[in-house]
Amino acid sequence: MTKMIFLRSIAAIGFMIASLAHAQLRVEISGVGANQIPVAIAGFADEGTAPQQITAIIKADLMRSGYFKIIDTGSAISETSQVNLGEWKTQGADALVVGSVQRLADGRYDVRYRLMDTIRSANLSGFSQVAGPDRLRVAAHKIADDIYEKLIGVPGAFSTRIAYITKSGNEYRLEVADADGEGTQAALRSNEPIISPAWSPDGTKVAYVSFENKKPVVYVQDLTTRRRTVIANHRGSNSAPSWSPDGARLALALSRNGFTQVYVANADGSGLRQLTNTNGIETEPQFSADGSYIYFTSDRSGGPQVYRMGANGGPAQRVTFHGNYNISPRISPDGKTLAYVSRREGRFQLYALDLASGQELRLSDTARDESPSFSPNGKYIMYATESGRRGSLAVVSVDGRVKHRLTTQAGDVREPTWGPFMK
């Protein structure tokens, strides 16, 4: 028993050292949802044999989501054990999570899990996954995703990744991390700024704007092969890349004709077409999830506001009417909510607009919010803000209640983009 504890401590310390070396993002929760479902999560049998503690990851995910109250069980229960669900119901749990981890001969782990409804005394879900040591966190996140979906009714987004920019002195980095801030990896390092990263719909590439050529140029980088392609380096400034939902096209903001306008190109930069044609600023194009519209920022009415046009151009309708400065539109996956940043009395704050009713909701109390990004399940928005005098990331639920922050140990973090669902 003591040997087991000793080994687990070594593993924990080793993991901590590794994570410090990677400049982890630290999570601070500051708000929870209106209703929290009480869930009992048992330890998984033999989970100590694996380098990652599966149930710790599941608990952290569900707590961060703001919609669950975790009840510790105090002991491990495997998915094959007999359980008295009525007993759990009297202890206040609506659901019980059990499981096991088994080390296989080839060094991988068989992770099994079961979710039970204590009220109806029924099995809700369960599955097994085989994962190598470096995929154990993903396996745990997949279980948390499933628990979330079965109890909330919406797919969980715990096994997704995020990308963002860090700035430390004169070094800029495009980094990729898990949605919980763990496992940070640098995809690009530069001595010139990088802005506007955007995940491809299949999660294998990131488009971004780099100033390494002493002017803004749009690149697409394949994360698996490291290959970089220049998508747009026309005369003037090239920026604001946004992928069409099928990954075949990129919308861009280009100033090649003297005015910054919205263009669309093929994913390799060929076939450029101009979609707007004004004497003002047209920028920040964003495809809707069904690919039929492009939302964008335009100052054609005097100050920046959000507009919407067909994905092939054509007449645009104004979407924002409160305040005289509304930028950075992002449309929710279900197309019903628009997130944007609005300047009110000098403060730049995150808002959500219900498109059907026109009702807006302010989502933050800070003053320097930027670049919102929806989680792929549409429940949360990640955005950049300032914490003290340093840039940090924040997550808020679309109704404004669930809140947490992701901060880095040194330097600033900004420009988050939330990646898609992946296998």
Added chain:
Amino acid sequence: MRITTLALVISGVFALAACGSSVKLDDNVKVEERPSTPASTTDARTVAPVNTGSVDPLNDPQGILAKRSVYFDYDSFIVKDEFTPVLEAHAKYLTANKGRKIVIQGNTDERGGREYNLALGQKRAEAVRKSMSLLGVSDAQMEAVSFGKEKPKATGSDEAAWAENRRADLAYQ
């Protein structure tokens, strides 16, 4: 070496020599008076600089071409009249030197979104480019780009820093 410095060095040398001397001065010797320099304008020791035509006025730190920046008001991209002389000087230089190129770099202060500020910086660079174009500079010699708020010259979150960063620079290539 300039005249005054040379004079100081020489007198310093004499002073040091005098300190080490043990020769007794003969007070009876009459000190010969040298005739004073005539009251005319040029001192024979004057060195007046001459620039041949091949010296580049762009490199003169005192010249108007040393000024490379145009400053803007908040949310504005209007080139104010006070910068006309600077732009005229650069336009004159560029039309006389068709081989020179400039990149006009537009900047904004830190307030507001990055992409919108990139576009606003672009409008500033473009406004300067248009002014230069109207003054006769060919398009082939200019490119207007933006740094938005990404490369501020002044750090700080006060009006002085913000004003310094609302700027378009002429960067000769």
